[in-house]
Amino acid sequence: MTAACLAATILAVQPASVHAEQRHAAAPPPSAPTTTAASGSGEHSVTPAQRARMASEEPLVKAALRIRTAAKAAKAPGFAGVALRDGTVTVYWKGPVPPSSRKTIDQESAKVPVVVRPAAHSAEELGRAADEIRRKLAASGDRSVVSIGYPVTGSGITATVTGAKTPAALANTPVPVTLARTTPKATKPATSASGSGRTDAPAAPGTARTSGTGGSMGALAFGDWPNPSRQDDAVPAWGGAHLINSEATGGNEGWQVRDDETGKVVRADDKWHCTSGFPAIFKGTGQELMVQPLSCGGPQRQFVDASGDPVNVKSTSIGVVASSGVSLTVPVGGAEPFLYDGDPWTQVGWQISDWAEPVAGQSVCVSAAELGSFCDATIGDEVGTESALIQTSQGDSNLTQNMTNLGTHYEDGPVHPARRPYVLADGSVCNTFDFMDNTDCSQFAFAPGDMGAAVYTVPADGDDTGVTIRGLLVHQHDGYLQNPTNFHIIGADQIFAAYPDITLLTSRNDRP
Numbered sequence: 001m002t003a004a005c006l007a008a009t010i011l012a013v014q015p016a017s018v019h020a021e022q023r024h025a026a027a028p029p030p031s032a033p034t035t036t037a038a039s040g041s042g043e044h045s046v047t048p049a050q051r052a053r054m055a056s057e058e059p060l061v062k063a064a065l066r067i068r069t070a071a072k073a074a075k076a077p078g079f080a081g082v083a084l085r086d087g088t089v090t091v092y093w094k095g096p097v098p099p100s101s102r103k104t105i106d107q108e109s110a111k112v113p114v115v116v117r118p119a120a121h122s123a124e125e126l127g128r129a130a131d132e133i134r135r136k137l138a139a140s141g142d143r144s145v146v147s148i149g150y151p152v153t154g155s156g157i158t159a160t161v162t163g164a165k166t167p168a169a170l171a172n173t174p175v176p177v178t179l180a181r182t183t184p185k186a187t188k189p190a191t192s193a194s195g196s197g198r199t200d201a202p203a204a205p206g207t208a209r210t211s212g213t214g215g216s217m218g219a220l221a222f223g224d225w226p227n228p229s230r231q232d233d234a235v236p237a238w239g240g241a242h243l244i245n246s247e248a249t250g251g252n253e254g255w256q257v258r259d260d261e262t263g264k265v266v267r268a269d270d271k272w273h274c275t276s277g278f279p280a281i282f283k284g285t286g287q288e289l290m291v292q293p294l295s296c297g298g299p300q301r302q303f304v305d306a307s308g309d310p311v312n313v314k315s316t317s318i319g320v321v322a323s324s325g326v327s328l329t330v331p332v333g334g335a336e337p338f339l340y341d342g343d344p345w346t347q348v349g350w351q352i353s354d355w356a357e358p359v360a361g362q363s364v365c366v367s368a369a370e371l372g373s374f375c376d377a378t379i380g381d382e383v384g385t386e387s388a389l390i391q392t393s394q395g396d397s398n399l400t401q402n403m404t405n406l407g408t409h410y411e412d413g414p415v416h417p418a419r420r421p422y423v424l425a426d427g428s429v430c431n432t433f434d435f436m437d438n439t440d441c442s443q444f445a446f447a448p449g450d451m452g453a454a455v456y457t458v459p460a461d462g463d464d465t466g467v468t469i470r471g472l473l474v475h476q477h478d479g480y481l482q483n484p485t486n487f488h489i490i491g492a493d494q495i496f497a498a499y500p501d502i503t504l505l506t507s508r509n510d511r512p
Helices: 003-012 048-073 099-109 123-140 492-498
Strands: 079-085 088-093 114-118 145-149 157-162 177-182 209-212 219-222 237-239 242-245 256-258 265-267 272-275 278-282 288-293 326-331 335-340 349-355 363-367 374-379 386-391 397-408 454-457 467-475 486-491 502-504
Touching (some): 048 079, 048 088, 048 099, 048 363, 079 123, 088 099, 278 335, 349 502, 363 467, 397 467, 467 492, 486 492, 492 502
Parallel strands (some): 157 177, 237 335, 349 467
Antiparallel strands (some): 079 088, 256 265, 278 502, 288 326, 335 349, 363 374, 454 467, 467 486
């Protein structure tokens, strides 16, 4: 998107004025949030141990980024990638390391532990092979390959395939290809159901029900949410809030209720539920924007929060880079440089201070609207190399490139303090809504409504020193037989490369 195009769009979609009582209360510092009895724990999700781990990794991350940046800038032959491994920066290289890259590695070795490991293939080799596979797939119209990626270790290509057949594009490749088979999305578990759910009892704080709002909105998830919170975000907007495409054609099961007539847990409505990403700013005019998942819908769609209030100014002029997997919208009343943290109805948050590229092996947090923030995740080995066909709210799919693998370390049992701490009738702990029974209790780190969540790292100390954005969660596992703890993000570097006329909104460039 060109600067002139976005500038013209912004002039055409200036948001209407809002009443003072609709605004956030002067953006209170995240360390002193406004809380109510209904707001959940009101605590940050990160534990002291997780925070200490991120702090200890920061010098390693900086060294890894310097090594990777220098290798790419020099187009050094043989470079495969770099990762954090057990307190060490591990560099993967095919063949001898060139003198210029060896110099950079030696410089960083004087600061932190660095080792060089042999790689079977360079990133350049794997990239060419992946591009050739994508070209053959496009030419044949074969859409059974839903993702292609290769790791920083240089071992080869991994392709996720639906069905039992092996596509011809994956045969006779110059590098080894490992197949991961998955069940198509249309296949549902036996315990799942679809349709419109309802609850007869009035909605308690933090409990979903359905409400017919009329017009094109349809039936939307609704509750007696604390305001501001993830579920009833105020103006200006924060990142990490509940986002609903009110014009979607079909649901993504991103918000669920119990149907009292059948006793089954079903989708709350036929809309697409996602998480608002993070705030950005247009360099030309200072207009505040939101970076969101394109799979939830583009800027021409009307997004609302869980209470049905519009959260964006619709636009048909904002250009979208479909292969990036992300989109831009103009939030009603602007945005603030904050991310929600804690449980799904929290009023606690983090200030945003910076952005940086993700590094394999790096510990991160995720600010998600449906299941709450989660800080037991790690950047996977496929950094900036994954491509996938991502289903959209209009029933189609976009080929998104340059994704990064995100692995979670969810453990069954007692929930994280800032997750949904519900105790079920049998005394067991559930990591989801209190109206779900033990068989419907989610054992996953994230749910469909969490797509769009910001991925970030937490500062070493202090509540208002600001977090660093590392990317945006855009893609779940492709099918029910795939690993439910694996997800994909778009790295912050890829987002800003796709939209070069925006920059991160922080306290430094936020307008009064």
